[in-house]
Amino acid sequence: MRIDVEIIIAANADGVAIAAADVVTDMIRDTPNAVLGLATGSSPLGLYAELAARVADGLDMTAVRGFALDEYVGLTPDDPRSYAHVIDTNVTGPLRLDPGNVHVPAGVGDDLVAACRQYEDDITRAGGIDLQILGIGRNGHLGFNEPASSFDSRTRIALLAESTRRDNARFFERPEDVPVQCVTQGLGTIMEARTTVLIATGTSKAEAITRAVRGPVSTQCPASILQRHQHAVIIVDEAAAAGLRSTDDYRHADSA
Numbered sequence: 001m002r003i004d005v006e007i008i009i010a011a012n013a014d015g016v017a018i019a020a021a022d023v024v025t026d027m028i029r030d031t032p033n034a035v036l037g038l039a040t041g042s043s044p045l046g047l048y049a050e051l052a053a054r055v056a057d058g059l060d061m062t063a064v065r066g067f068a069l070d071e072y073v074g075l076t077p078d079d080p081r082s083y084a085h086v087i088d089t090n091v092t093g094p095l096r097l098d099p100g101n102v103h104v105p106a107g108v109g110d111d112l113v114a115a116c117r118q119y120e121d122d123i124t125r126a127g128g129i130d131l132q133i134l135g136i137g138r139n140g141h142l143g144f145n146e147p148a149s150s151f152d153s154r155t156r157i158a159l160l161a162e163s164t165r166r167d168n169a170r171f172f173e174r175p176e177d178v179p180v181q182c183v184t185q186g187l188g189t190i191m192e193a194r195t196t197v198l199i200a201t202g203t204s205k206a207e208a209i210t211r212a213v214r215g216p217v218s219t220q221c222p223a224s225i226l227q228r229h230q231h232a233v234i235i236v237d238e239a240a241a242a243g244l245r246s247t248d249d250y251r252h253a254d255s256a
């Protein structure tokens, strides 16, 4: 079987963070004003922490531009549960990015549909996304593109799957506080990034990774579209790689 994505397996979550930071660092050394797509959720936090350590050691990310992947509808940027706040706290500040260069889809406003169109225009005007950082939902979602999202979808308002609302309830006081709607870059938007780097750790992601990498390319597993991406890198720990076979074409990251 031919696998079109580049798979890197690290021993643990620290190794995943380092391997992913190596990919981002190479990009920034080549292109100091690179445009990054910024995922939220737990998965990329180790990567952001590793990059912050490298910035403290002299890596210059001040010219880097960023576009967040998604946002909850109804949460303002000053709400600690909003992805705007998460990006501010974990990315913009620690990586010393210029706040004027970091964009997050609006979750509140009079005309969110127009704001979605504007977001796409802003990405285009920035020259497109050089490197899109991604996590994966247990149901195979990318951003908030839940199963059955169109592969051609663009930045839009979408509904969260009930399973995703349950998964993300840990960030909210009560399960019913989890928003029902979100704004997310579409799968078509994500596929236009020149490189994608998907990060997954832990056994809870093993099935989604197996379906994304080995399963049919199907809207039932949105991440499977990455099999058709021109340069998709998937970086996982041993636990998330449990469903991949030893005959698959992957390499082990240097041990952390």
Ligand code: GLP
Pocket: 039, 040, 041, 042, 043, 044, 069, 070, 134, 135, 136, 137, 138, 142, 143, 144, 164, 168
């Ligand atoms: C969240 C986010 C995604 C993220 C995924 C996995 O709901 N919208 O962008 O990649 O689900 O989250 P986590 O990394 O916390 O497991």
